[in-house]
Amino acid sequence: MTGGPPPAVHRIVDTAPATRWEDAFLSGNGEAGIMVYGRPHAERIIVNHHRFVLPNGTRDARPPELAALLPRVRELILAGRRAEASRLLAGDGVLRWTQSFHPGFALTIDAVAPGPVDDYRRRTEFGTGEVVVEWAGGRRRSFVSRAAALVVTHLDAGACEVGVTGELPGRPESVRYTVAAYRRGDLVFLRVRGRYPDAGGAYGFEGLTLLRGDVAVVGGDRVVVRGPALLMTVLDRPDAPPWRTGELAERLAAHAGADYESLLARHVALHGRAYRRVSLDLAVPAAQRDLPVGELLAAQDADPGTLCPALLERLFHAGRYLLLSSSGVLPPRLTGLWLGSWDAAWAGDFTTDANLSLQLAGANVGALPEVTAAHANLVRGQVDDWRRNARAIYGARGLLAPSRTDGEHGHLFHLHEDWPFAAWLPGAHWLLYPLYEHHLVTGAPLGEVAGWLVEVADFFSDVLTVTDEAGTVVLVPSYSAETGPYDERGRAVHVAVNATMDIAAARHALRTAAEVSGVDRWAGLRRRLPAYRVDGRGALAEWAWPGYHGDDEHRHVSHLYPVWPLDEIDPDDTPELARAAHRALSLRGDEDLSAHGSLHRALAAARLHDGALTAANLRKILGNDMFFRSLMSAHNPGLVTYNADAAHALPAVLIESLVQSRPGLLRLLPAPLPRLDAGVLRGVTCRGRVGVEELSWSPGRVRARLLSPVAQRLRVRSPYGERDVDLVAVTPVEVAFGAPEQRAVAGPG
Structure with a gap:
């Protein structure tokens, strides 16, 4: 470039x-x-x-046959006997792990x-x-x-x-x-x-x-x-x-x-x-850019309360390098593609209830279709297993993805009464979203992905059979990974009703299936889905069910799924829900300062247009000794547990702080980070088939050169104003906001 x-x-x-x-x-x-x-x-x-x-006897493991137990499971949960329901969903109760990388x-x-x-x-x-x-x-x-x-x-x-x-x-x-x-x-x-x-x-x-x-x-x-x-x-x-x-x-x-x-x-x-499709320039002095990696890390350690631009800039490029290098036949594992010992934490597998999707967050917007193609390889090799999971556990059509896989199959058998992943309904949607997003970014035909998206909607259609007196669907069993509401003894019981992530995934899946199939046979079910719930503190509740209270310190923030990645809740179009989501994010503690938890919070904060909160979550990573000298990351502070979550997700956080998009809308500087007052981002690709060839910003001003393969009208928003811009196919268009002038000029750029 x-x-x-x-x-x-x-x-x-x-x-x-x-x-x-x-x-x-x-x-x-x-x-x-x-x-x-x-x-x-x-x-x-x-x-x-x-x-x-490493073979451990689970290569041929299959999901348990639980479909006949579902009526009883639902009855117990709705009666408040959730611990008993969890035991039924656990099958034989033996927690089986994937084969270890x-x-x-x-x-x-x-x-x-x-x-x-x-x-x-x-x-x-x-x-x-x-x-x-x-x-x-x-x-x-x-x-x-x-x-x-x-x-x-x-x-x-x-x-x-x-x-x-x-x-x-x-x-x-x-x-x-x-x-x-x-x-x-x-x-x-x-x-x-x-x-x-x-x-x-x-x-x-x-x-x-x-x-x-x-x-x-x-x-x-x-x-x-x-x-x-x-x-x-x-x-x-x-x-x-x-x-x-x-x-x-x-x-x-x-x-x-x-x-x-x-x-x-x-x-x-x-x-x-x-x-080289994408680069970031944070106007770092040459002397700082030339520092050896040990000195870059030491400079951040010396001032953990602020973000070191020199390190942040380098982590952006290192993260894209490591993400690309670990993606090909498969997407990145918990450790990317690297490991030096035989004791991989969590089997070094693909943990799909947060980690894998977080690592992939910067693939599409970061112009790395190679990474998305690697993820498609994983999905393609497992959809038959996901169908088997849905039939065995729910007697349903469609796709039910497991919470973890070693890459050799996608059967759901990692079950325990404290880990009721048989009740985790949105896994297939979570894993298919990057493939759908690739279509939004590139305009490429969905192909086989369209059929998979329809199967997700069919799964929800078959599973969501319980309604309340008003005819509203009740999602039961439901699981907000990896936590649950407290019971009367103050103990978290994970299986529950109406997890917010489940509602969001169902809503998006039913709408998307209608879009890609051209036939809306899910409209009635979609209208009967429960609304999101705001609790007495003004926070988006993790479960849309009365009487539930959960762990505000938990590392996962699954209930912010409609904020990121779905962009269903945002400050511009759903301000009340956005305030509730922001309140929920602000109330969430840090538990063990796990890398994926902080980066997930940072992505949600960026979508809620809070640059200060985004930066605060980045500081939890950069300021707590969580990067090795290769700039691969650790899972916890003090370089505890080799893990790629932070390294791979961090570039996405920086992109989302500078550019956000959906078809027809482009946001410039939606969540600018403190102290990063000027810079240039080049080459990112946006939902809606718009490329940002160059974004430059300085105090009071932002300028972008945009390029689209098709003619379209685009609404562009910035902290300094907004306007509609007409893009001509394959013709750069420059748009600028703020002092000293505002302009939108088509030309060679």
């Missing part, structure tokens, strides 16, 4: 080696990922793959004759996906090719011993590794195999590395190379024996004549084009 901020914002630099895997610098192609860390003369490259999950192995690179290390630097180049380690006497470069599906490393640090190991922290004894170095004709390979226990899942996984260079020694699990060398690695995970080593060797042999630069150029043509 021309005219963007200087190259320094598109990389991170560190002058200290990473001594632990959490600070490893990261690269990925959406299928495989690498983590580069260690000392200059003893480096480790941990190799990950999206499909590497795990690291594969590590390539080890050790100098044969270590020399002095002067001018050490390591860096990640966001625009190329390279991780580079260099010092006065050597350099190593690595990336994961999106074009060739290879992990590529170039060594230029004298004689090195290259090996492979499966000895990573927390490795279960039941996973057996074998490693070997060998020649096959003129080619030299390193091979690693991990054999899973027989627990009902895949057979194992394999990595094969081809080494090219001046090879001196081949034996055991080590290869010694003299001088420069090129390493190329491919991965596999067979469901059953035999191993497919021969096929992997053929894939590598096909690239045996390639050099590092040509492989990188092919990768950058895909990765770089996507990454």
Whole structure:
């Protein structure tokens, strides 16, 4: 992108080696990922793959057959006996977890004759996906090719011993590794195999590395190379024996004549084009932009009560880089695509009741359709399972999504009386919304997504069968993840009636199904849905049911679903409900300061046009030591639990503070953040098929250059006024508000 901020914002630099895997610098192609860390003369490259999950016996688990129990469950809930209903919905009561994401192995690179290390630097180049380690006497470069599906490393640090190991922290004894170095004709390979226990899942996984260079020694699990060398690695995970080593060797042999630069150029043509579509310039002084990542983090730590623009700007670009790099065959997991130990929190899976959708928040508006396509891959591979869930649990048509998946199936079996996810009705809508939003942003046909959206409406039609005396639908069972109203003993019981998120999802699903199908057979049901409830404090209630009081400290804010992402409640068009939503958000505490909770609150605050509250929630992340030196984030303060929620969601918060949209309406600076008085945002894409080629702002003024592929009239709102703007197809239009003038001029921009 021309005219963007200087190259320094598109990389991170560190002058200290990473001594632990959490600070490893990261690269990925959406299928495989690498983590580069260690000392200059003893480096480790941990190799990950999206499909590497440890069998635990749940691969063939199915949803429990609960449909026959539903009348009794509803009766108990409406009678106030919610704990009994929860026990019925829990099936056998055993809480089963998804198969846990795990690291594969590590390539080890050790100098044969270590020399002095002067001018050490390591860096990640966001625009190329390279991780580079260099010092006065050597350099190593690595990336994961999106074009060739290879992990590529170039060594230029004298004689090195290259090996492979499966000895990573927390490795279960039941996973057996074998490693070997060998020649096959003129080619030299390193091979690693991990054999899973027989627990009902895949057979194992394999990595094969081809080494090219001046090879001196081949034996055991080590290869010694003299001088420069090129390493190329491919991965596999067979469901059953035999191993497919021969096929992997053929894939590598096909690239045996390639050099590092040509492989990188092919990768950058895909990765770089996507990454550079969007940029943010916060007018940070050059000296601050050039700071190593450790000093950027230290500057924020020294002043936790304010947002450091230099760090915020870098986190924006790092977040987009990490989101793109972890999205391809699947969208990002809880840890993106990276993990250095076998003890992933929450199985390192896709947690769908908040985390995954939050990570995807910046994909469509941030011009990363590659990420949305990866999410579509996940959904496409699981909709049959969602249909099975709906039939088994509700005897219904349509789609019922689980609260978590390991990526291999979408069956709903993570159930317990304290976690009644059988009662979580809006999961499929929550997960389909990014695909619908992609249509709003691009105008691309919905295709198969239209059918899925209709199935969501059919599910609600079949499930919403209970009405009150006035004919209003009662949503029962219902669950506002992951909390519930207190019972008479002051204990939270999660299964309930009329969760606000359920009402919002049903309302939107029924309306959207009519829109995409052209037939409104859901109009009657839509009119009978309950209204949102405002409680005695003037706050949007989490349940539209009298007598319910919940945990105001809880990390989830599911009841703000009609605010974000649906934009059904907003200050312009529904001011009373917006005030109630804002009151609910202001009353919500922080529980454990989880990253996803703070970012969810920040997105809702931005939609409610409160920049100060948006910034306050960002400060909970930036001011509490929650970013590793790779700028991957932690789940909790003090760098507790490696987790991608904050890293991936933060760019969306910044975009939403500067630009919001829906078809026919564009909001400029809806929630400007304190102290970010001037800047330039380029390349974002908006709902309604409008691109903001450039948005610039300064005190008292905002200017935007807009581009649409179709002619349309657009209402543009800003803090300094609003007007209708006529967009001509494929013709830039500039609109400005505030001093010294207001103008809307069509032209080349």
